[in-house]
Amino acid sequence: MSRKIDMSKEEKEQTHFTTLIQVARLYYEENLGQQEIANKLGVSRSLIAQYLQKAREQDIVHIEINDPVGNCRQLSEEIRKIGRLNHVEVVSQAHNSPQLTLRAVATKASQYLKNVMKTTDVFGISSGRSVTEVLDTLALESHRHFDNIDVVPLLGENNNRAVYTQVNQLVLKTVNTLGGKPHFLFAPMMVGTPELRNALLQEEYMKRIAELWDRLTVICVGIGVVPPTPGMIPYIGEEYIPDMIKSGAVGDICGRYFDSTGKIIESGVEDRVIGVSTDQLHAIRNVVAIAHGSDKAHAVCGAIRTGIVTSLFIDRACANIVAKEL
Numbered sequence: 153m154s155r156k157i158d159m160s161k162e163e164k165e166q167t168h169f170t171t172l173i174q175v176a177r178l179y180y181e182e183n184l185g186q187q188e189i190a191n192k193l194g195v196s197r198s199l200i201a202q203y204l205q206k207a208r209e210q211d212i213v214h215i216e217i218n219d220p221v222g223n224c225r226q227l228s229e230e231i232r233k234i235g236r237l238n239h240v241e242v243v244s245q246a247h248n249s250p251q252l253t254l255r256a257v258a259t260k261a262s263q264y265l266k267n268v269m270k271t272t273d274v275f276g277i278s279s280g281r282s283v284t285e286v287l288d289t290l291a292l293e294s295h296r297h298f299d300n301i302d303v304v305p306l307l308g309e310n311n312n313r314a315v316y317t318q319v320n321q322l323v324l325k326t327v328n329t330l331g332g333k334p335h336f337l338f339a340p341m342m343v344g345t346p347e348l349r350n351a352l353l354q355e356e357y358m359k360r361i362a363e364l365w366d367r368l369t370v371i372c373v374g375i376g377v378v379p380p381t382p383g384m385i386p387y388i389g390e391e392y393i394p395d396m397i398k399s400g401a402v403g404d405i406c407g408r409y410f411d412s413t414g415k416i417i418e419s420g421v422e423d424r425v426i427g428v429s430t431d432q433l434h435a436i437r438n439v440v441a442i443a444h445g446s447d448k449a450h451a452v453c454g455a456i457r458t459g460i461v462t463s464l465f466i467d468r469a470c471a472n473i474v475a476k477e478l
Contacts, residue, residue, distance in 0.1 A: 282442040375441050
């Protein structure tokens with residue numbers, strides 16, 4: 153004759169807790185349906201539903217919704233407020249693909265430009281991978297034409313042969329995409345002496361470009377980082393980077409280098425640069441800046457603190473750091 157063994161209250165609670173864990177594992181980890189679990193345990197489906205509900209109530213199962221879009225919007229607004237910017241967009245980065253991440257950031261920037269630009273704008277562009285990607289995306293997406301805009305290079309030509317360093321080619325690409333009037337700058341980005349730079353700026357065609365720099369209303373620029381990331385081509389040349397590092401530079405916009413506080417670094421090199429000046433950059437209504445990658449976060453913070461940037465487009469990996477450092 154068998155004897156019934158009564159379980160203590162603690163034992164009953166432990167058995168119930170173990171059952172909840174077993175049901176939760178079958179449902180959430182092994183992806184079994186509620187009816188499959190009910191058949192496996194020999195109970196009703198409604199009881200399995202109750203077990204799953206109790207597992208959540210007792211914090212055995214914790215459900216967290218990861219909303220990348222919502223998180224990006226929150227980060228965007230946080231950086232916009234702290235940085236006192238007019239517009240910020242944070243984009244989710246592509247897994248293990250910097251190129252796809254850049255494309256996503258550039259797409260957002262090109263959409264923004266397409267919506268905010270007017271036919272009366274003087275539009276300035278710098279060279280670089282980020283700006284080139286924005287212009288490529290504009291070429292694919294834009295159906296608007298701005299026949300009266302002036303498209304102006306912000307810097308002289310770089311001696312590197314890569315297409316994305318050739319600003320006059322980018323000006324032509326922009327005009328072919330958007331329409332407008334192209335203006336070319338047939339001069340190197342940097343010359344040997346300040347005297348030579350000043351002399352070149354007195355040439356008639358250079359005066360016309362300089363006058364357009366005074367009238368710039370919208371520009372699209374990348375944010376450079378110091379020291380340069382692999383594959384990045386510094387505006388001023390590799391040989392000047394050690395001195396910039398000693399001076400505390402963390403990044404640059406259009407060859408104008410700044411430190412982590414946003415202070416523009418005056419090393420003497422800037423007096424040899426043929427390009428838009430810091431004062432002219434500060435006077436522009438809408439400076440659209442693009443960057444991606446966590447390794448650019450310090451440079452982005454410095455760029456924001458210069459007061460030059462008004463609209464920022466970055467990826468979430470970069471934004472996570474920027475939001476903490478600002």
